[in-house]
Amino acid sequence: MPDRLPPLTALRAFDAAARHMSFQAAAAELNVTPAALSFQIKSLEEHFGGPLFRRLNRAVELTEAGRALAPGCARGFRELSTAWQTARRISETNTLTVTAGPALTAKWLAPRLYEFARVHPEIDLRFSASLQIVDLENAGVDVAIRFSANVDERYFSIPVRKEWMTPVMTPALAERYTTPESLTDAPLIFDDSLASLQNPPGWPNWFRAMGMDFEPTHGPRFSNADHAIDAAAAGMGIVLGRRAIILQDLLEGRLVAPFKTAVEIDAQFNFACLKGTETRPNVAAFRDWFFSEIEKTAYVSDDFEIIPSSGIRPA
Known part of the structure; x- marks a missing residue:
């Protein structure tokens, strides 16, 4: 043989x-x-x-x-x-494949990508909006932006700014519901997109942060964060919105956040790529642009008292 x-x-x-x-x-x-x-x-x-x-x-x-x-x-x-x-x-330095969740893609990335395309016309950017946790070694993806409480040690990873949640609503609803107490009678929307977290945030957390033992259960529920935000922007009710997902609607005035108390989430976005690829020109260009765009609106957090989840007394 x-x-x-x-x-x-x-x-x-x-x-x-x-x-x-x-x-x-x-x-x-x-x-x-x-x-x-x-x-x-x-x-x-x-x-x-x-x-x-x-x-x-x-x-x-x-x-x-x-x-x-x-x-x-x-x-x-x-x-x-x-x-x-x-x-x-x-070898394909002119292409870059990025995956991110549908909500972040729709609400944060898509409104800003024209700027990346303007600055880097030489890079062909390809996006995959998916909640699937991809294996970067096998999925043909260069960069993953994922919301998680854990970091995969196999990858080069940079944490993004801490996320928080606060009630947001249309300006018209803000005129009707002017105090935290008034929200107990308001039409509340539930964003269940973080239900898989070990300590998922929700309306009870925010009410407890305000010193109120109120646990609402009735109202429309959405499994995708961007759908919940769109429902609030349409006037359906008030939603407890995540910073990154509500940011564009706040800046453009479709939604307002009248109560300047926010609850920090025990998870955050991470920018991840295979170790050794972070210095590739197209990956580095996207990384630098991504974090510079985040810093442009970092001032929004200064308007809020952000309460860590550990600081919220239990019901």
Whole structure:
């Protein structure tokens, strides 16, 4: 039995057939004829010195040797694919793929991206608005902006400013509900987008921060933060809004925050990329722009008394 590795095309044919347990399905995946695939596997078995498949009437199954080879072969092709994609991304200095949650993308990133495009016309920016926690090593993504209480040590990560929540409403509703006590009779909107956090913030937290033991339960509930904010901007009611998600609506006057008390959240946004890629020109350019844009509106937090969650007395 030779020690040298067999041809990559033969191993690729074996991997596809082992996954599908069908020469015909494997041939379709690789866009070759079943006869061509069968020839590749036969040549692999000759190279190995024994059968890797048992040919049955209308199916195939792996021999003991085939079962030993299949997992390593599959891992090898996955790692080869990952390495190839990583090398391609590194060489493509004119493209940048960024993922962020739908709410941050709609409410914070999208209104500002024209400025990045103006300053960096050489970078082709591609966005994926998703709540899925992607594996940066395998997902073809350069930068992830994620809201979490934890930091993934595998990545280069920079925390963004602390997030807080405060009631926001239309100017018309602000004229009707002028005190924290008046909110007990107001139409309240619930943003459930942070329900997965260990200590999810909500209306009871804010009312306790104001010295009130009031736990509202009735009102429309939204699983996406941007939908809850849009409902408030349409006049449906009052929502406890997150700083980054309400910022643009506050600056443009669609919403106001009349009560200058905010509750800090036990989580924050993080800018993350693979370690070693933070110095790539396109990643560094986006990072510098991202944090400079955050600093432009940092003054908004100065208007609020921000109470840490640990400082709120329990009900």
